[in-house]
Amino acid sequence: MLNIMLVCSAGMSTSLLVNKMNKVVKEKELDVNIVAVAEADVKSNMDKVDVMLLGPQVRYLLPNMKGLMEPKGVPVEVVDTVDYGTMNGEKVLEYALSLAKEL
């Protein structure tokens, strides 16, 4: 089971993206679990994460999160703006999976 965490500033926009990603997960029958978390709640949800993706608007968290997560072997990246903006679940999921593979 791969745990993907999506972070945005107040959880407004990511939930839809998570839905779309989940749709793809179902179609392809993947063993992936995706959660959307607001920036303020990251700390309390950090244990069960394998890949962390940041919304573009919380890009400023990147250095901090990398420092926190990469030692644990968790890759952290910012989602591509257009994929994010078009709510392209498939592409974002692919990106997350590719990050997980690199490990």
Next chain:
Amino acid sequence: MSRIKEVLDTLERLREENPEGISAIDVAQILDIDRSNISRYLNILYRDGKVEKLEGRPVLYRTIDIEKDTFKERNTPISKNKNSLDKMVGANQSLAISIDKAKAAIMYPPKGLHTLILGETGVGKSMFAELMYQFSIETNILGKDAPFIRFNCADYASNQNLLTAQIFGVKKGAYTGATKDREGLLKKADGGFIFLDEIHRLSPQGQEMLFTYIDNGFFRPLGETENLSYVDVRIIAATTEDPKSNLLKTFTRRIPMVITLPPIRDRGLSERYDFIETFIKEESHRLGKSIYINKNAIISYLLYDCPNNIGQLKSDIQLACAKAFLNYKSQNNNYILITQCDLPNHVKKGIMNINQYRNEVEQLLNFNYDILKFNQSEKPPLLMEIDKYTTEDFYNSIEEKLKSLKNMGISEQDINEIINIDIETHFKEYIGSISRHFHKEEISNIVDNKILEVVEEILLLGEKKLNKHFSEKVYFALSFHLERSINRIKNGEKIYNPKLNFIRINYEEEFLFAMKITRIIDERFGIETPVDEIGYLAMFFATDSYKFDKVEVPKVGILVIMHGKTTASSMVEVANSLIGTDHAIALDMPLNMKPETMYSIAKRKVEEINKGEGVIILVDMGSLTTFGDMIWEETGIEVRTIEMVSTSMVLEVLRKSIVGYSIDEIMEAFKNKHVYKYRSNVLEEGNNIKDIIVTACFTGDGASKKIANIIGKEISNKNIDIFTINIIDENNLENRLYKLKDKYNILAIISTISLDISWAPVFLAVDIFTNEGIDKLNNVFEENEMCLKISQSLTEHLPNIKDKKIVKEIRYILYEVEYKLGLKVSIDVRMGIMLHICFLIDNLIKGVIPRKFNDLEEYKKTYKKEMKILREIFSPIENKYEIVIGENEIGYILKTFLSNQISVY
């Protein structure tokens, strides 16, 4: 000249016999020259330091005693060996840095640096400029004959052609009214300094001409086509503008040296004391008499609120000196003494602050006697050219008037009163604007300046005639009232005052006074004030004694209801306290309160405050706007609603209600007033709108066309149109851009001068010609394409937002946020925030309750200004979608911007 020499010789010759000095009459008899001429010569000699005046009647003159003279020099060693700049008050303290900078600007090789002086009204910018000039002569950087040209851009601000012509000169026929060639001041200042005060009043065209000179050393007079004028002039510009203002950024970028002069409140009491001392000494020097001043009066001068700074302090001191001089003359006193009574009202209040500053004051005035003497023989450290317009002539005129009034047999008390009025009118400019300085700033946004001036004049007169002190409240209310009624009269609308007879009988004095001042109003505004209006004016003058409640018909009730925990109550508190009443009532509607609950509270309140005249409800937006009609239907009480309330609206309604306007009369002013402002900010419904770039220059034909050509090549493969427009009048410009914005999607504006446009990127034409500028422009295109893609797929995910242009709409808003917060975020962050806001709006329409922001109160305190800016920017969106974004979400948005900022403008 030889006559003057003759007078001097005579004085010298007779010195031995008349050690006490000789009067002008004696000299006139000896030389057989007209006495008034002799007096003039003596004054010149006195001014040149060749003779001294001795106290007494008649004034006696004698040549200056060499020994005493040396003593004097010893006594004031400061003035020796020091240059003009270092003699300034605070030269070693608050002005130290400014003076260093000034010297650097003057000495910077090869020709010095142009300088911009910033500071509030009255901090001494002109004086500083003049001292810089003197310094450069003292240090032989400029020759003795170097010119110093002073020019105030505000003097010609209403005629920009004339203004530019004054500075740069003009060729015959350059514009209507330019009937002959004329040399400009810049030319006259060749080899010296030009001091351009209130530089912000210079038109964009004038600015460009000035910058051309700064950059290249030449300029072209208006209408001159062939020859360039080369001059060598050091420019000192000055302005009261906020250094952060956009306009000023243009100047600070082009003018290398910027010197900021501190306001008097930041300069400490000891410097303030030095000023007081200097100014009294100056007056004493002018009068040729010592001036005594009561200790309490000095304390008042040290501690009163002095918003117009040193200039105000000086005129407030001059006023007191003039009054003291009058007493001395009319009552044949032996000395000129300034007491508390001679101080202007607002200065007198200074002593009330003594508890707060007792220790400091005691340290400063470290002596036991109650009266201080400023000896005429002590020269003030600096006597400025600038002061010439308030010279001894003013004292002479007091003296002459006193004499002639006495000859006419007028009683002493009346004479004093008459001359006191003269003195105060002389200083009126200061007193009027000063005592009401605080609110004037605020009101001038709402009420025409011309009206404010008249009201000041009227109240000043009123204070004399009716012998009462009018509070700022009256000033405020009367300004407000007058503006409205002048408009009514001009439009031929009727004014009816139901209390007219009551006022006429019970407030006769005020009514008579109102009749008198009506003449001023009629003359100034070209109207004929009807008697009913005179009645209203009289009510203002009687405000403090007139108890409306007891006799007045019931007033229209006022209820302010707004979203937010304290928004309505704080607005009402301001309005009530300014008008001096508790008539307006506030209802706060917390965000989690249901409209139904609020409705029943509002209904009860309306029933409670209705006194038969109806109730006006002022609301911000949303469901609240419907309350009025519903209550009216249910209760039968006449209820009117005003939407998008602001403090100034509450004030206007409240003020009118208090003086007894009917509900219809009050509502009339709001017929069309409040709608426009918001509409233009929101895109119209519509499908495909075209992307455009706007290029702007003065003519709309020259530079902007050229830019269009260049850009055109860059974007030939993109589906973008270019619009060229002219910038004749900047206000109008914004409106024209709004209109374009309604029809098209403005990607960027490229202009020859910087524009104060917040909602779209503005590039300077100059920058576009560099690679960096093109890169920036390309970023804009890139972002736009991103927007387009996102917009196409996004709108299907926003089920509750009908307007498909939401993405572009938000994009404007994000530019505005960046501009107004003075920061930038990267494109992807901006996109992210945009998405966030789109979903937020969608959710809010759906009725989802926003999340809480941790420690919101703390955050709001830290970022008070920023929160306010954001709330304002988002208010058109709130109105359009009938939602309340709320402080929690605003907090999130602000935080995202602040955390992601990449650079500061």
